[in-house]
Amino acid sequence: MKYQLLGKSGLKVSELCLGTMGFGTEAGWGADEATAFKIIDKFAEEGGNFIDTANIYKLGTSEKIIGNYMQNIGVDRDYFAIATKYSLKDNESNPNASGNNRKNMMRSVEASLKRLQTDFIDVLYLHIWDDLTPIEEILRGLDDLISQGKVNYIAISDTPAWVVSKGNTYAELMGLNKFIALQIEYSLLQRTPERELIPMAKHFGMTLLPWAPLAGGALTGKYLRGEQGRIKPESKRLNDTSTTITKEVVAIADEINISPSNVALQWIRQQDIPSIPIIGATKLSQLEDNLKVTEVLLSDTHVERLNQISKIELGFPGDFFKEAGVRQNNFGGFYDKIKKS
Ligand SMILES: NC(=O)c1ccc[n+]([C@@H]2O[C@H](COP(=O)([O-])OP(=O)(O)OC[C@H]3O[C@@H](n4cnc5c(N)ncnc54)[C@H](OP(=O)(O)O)[C@@H]3O)[C@@H](O)[C@H]2O)c1
Structure with missing residues (x-):
């Protein structure tokens, strides 16, 4: 396993992130604690240190399992970079027990720290935009959590590109901590983030954390083989x-x-942006298979075949820009002469 820096930060994280949404057997699927422990053991044995969870996963069970794992003899909590998220309602029930607001942010982080049995969270994500809370309130609250030592870095998931852009620009102007990574659904079955979100992440130097990189397992071909x-x-x-x-x-x-x-x-991993796929596994054998990706390199021909078969329309304005690019004379013939980084 190699390591990379997360966004424009000095945090060293493994080139694969372990997804733990399936830790816990609630809702009729997932790994029990003993299996989850084996999965984390194997991931760490191979050099993995980056773990993704959320307050909402199996209503807190995923975080509890990770917390219990960290208490095992011989486990060094500091070896791991643990990312969790706030926004969605877990066990509490009051008007502010969900959403991006500061009250829920503080409540949710305290509950996550208890379940994870730790004093700090390495990366805290806003899980999903609520379309209500001002981005200024969100950035100020997240920055306060960093000042309090409860959170080291902040990141964002499932939010429109214009909101993330506004947030990071505001943070920059105000000298606050910025979102260093972007978590989104991205796979051969879900390429629409190429329209706005991925160009935005490139602009801000954010690392991409694609979730459901196997489209929940569909891309493994197991459903074609009639498996469940x-x-x-x-x-x-x-x-x-x-x-x-x-x-x-x-x-x-x-x-x-x-x-x-x-x-x-x-x-x-061969797309033109630094990314760390979040690999979800409910069985040890699945993790073992997925970890082998670090030894793989696809040829240009294979990448192109995959690009073609999964291609999407960029829509407006992406397709319009491409069309304009063909008629380069519209830009006075200078388009090709300008070196773009
Ligand atoms: N930010 C967000 O909104 C968001 C949303 C979703 C997920 N996430 C994060 O992203 C992580 C990954 O998401 P995901 O679980 O949907 O990812 P995924 O990799 O697309 O799907 C994982 C599922 O694929 C199957 N699988 C995985 N490896 C396999 C293999 N080698 N052979 C056969 N089947 C295999 C398993 O399904 P079965 O269990 O059915 O066998 C496994 O549960 C989550 O754990 C979570 O941390 C974030």
Whole structure:
């Protein structure tokens, strides 16, 4: 496992992040504590240090399992970079027990610290934008948590690009800590973040943390083979388009003798932006398979085949810009002469 710096920070995190949304057996799926411990053991043994959880995952069980793991003899909590999130309602029930507001932020972080049995959170994400709280209130609250030593870095997930841009610009002007990473759904079945979110993340030097990089398991090809998993048959992850894309993933995997999951994860890693896929596994064997991606390199031809089969329309203004780029004379012939970094 190699390490990379998270966004424009000095925090060293592993090139794969361990997703723990499936830690806990509530809602009829997921890994029990003993299996989760084996999964974290294996991840750490291979050099992984970056763990992703949230207050909401299995209503707190995921954080509790990670907290219990850290209390094991021989485990060094400081080795790990633990990321958690606030915004969604967990066990409390009052008008401010959810949302991005400062009151919920402080309440949620205190509860996460208790469940994780730790004094600090390495990375705190805003989980999902509530479309209510002013971004200034959010940045000020997150910055206070850093000043209090309860949080080391802040990041953001599931939020429109214009909101993140406004937040980071405000933080820069006010000398506050900025969001250093962006967590979004991104995979061969979900490329729409290429329209606004990914260019925005590049601009701010934010590391991309793609969630559901295997589209919940659809891209492993197991549903084509008739195997069972957590995805319901009516899910759009199993419709005609996704089936066509998954078949291409499986075909390439067979050609180069690696697993389909490795093809789908590596396609993300070979995109033109620093990213760390969040690998979710509910079984040790799945994690072992996914970890092998660190040894994989896809050829340009294979990447291009995957790009083509999963291609999306950029819509306006992306497609309009591309069209304008073809008619470069519209820019007075200077377009090609300007070196773009
Ligand atoms: N910010 C957000 O809003 C958000 C949303 C969702 C997730 N997340 C984070 O992202 C993480 C990953 O999301 P995800 O779990 O949806 O990711 P995913 O990698 O797309 O799906 C993981 C699922 O795929 C199956 N799987 C994984 N590896 C496999 C393999 N090698 N062979 C066969 N099947 C395999 C398993 O399904 P079965 O359990 O069915 O076997 C596993 O639960 C989460 O744990 C969480 O930390 C964040």
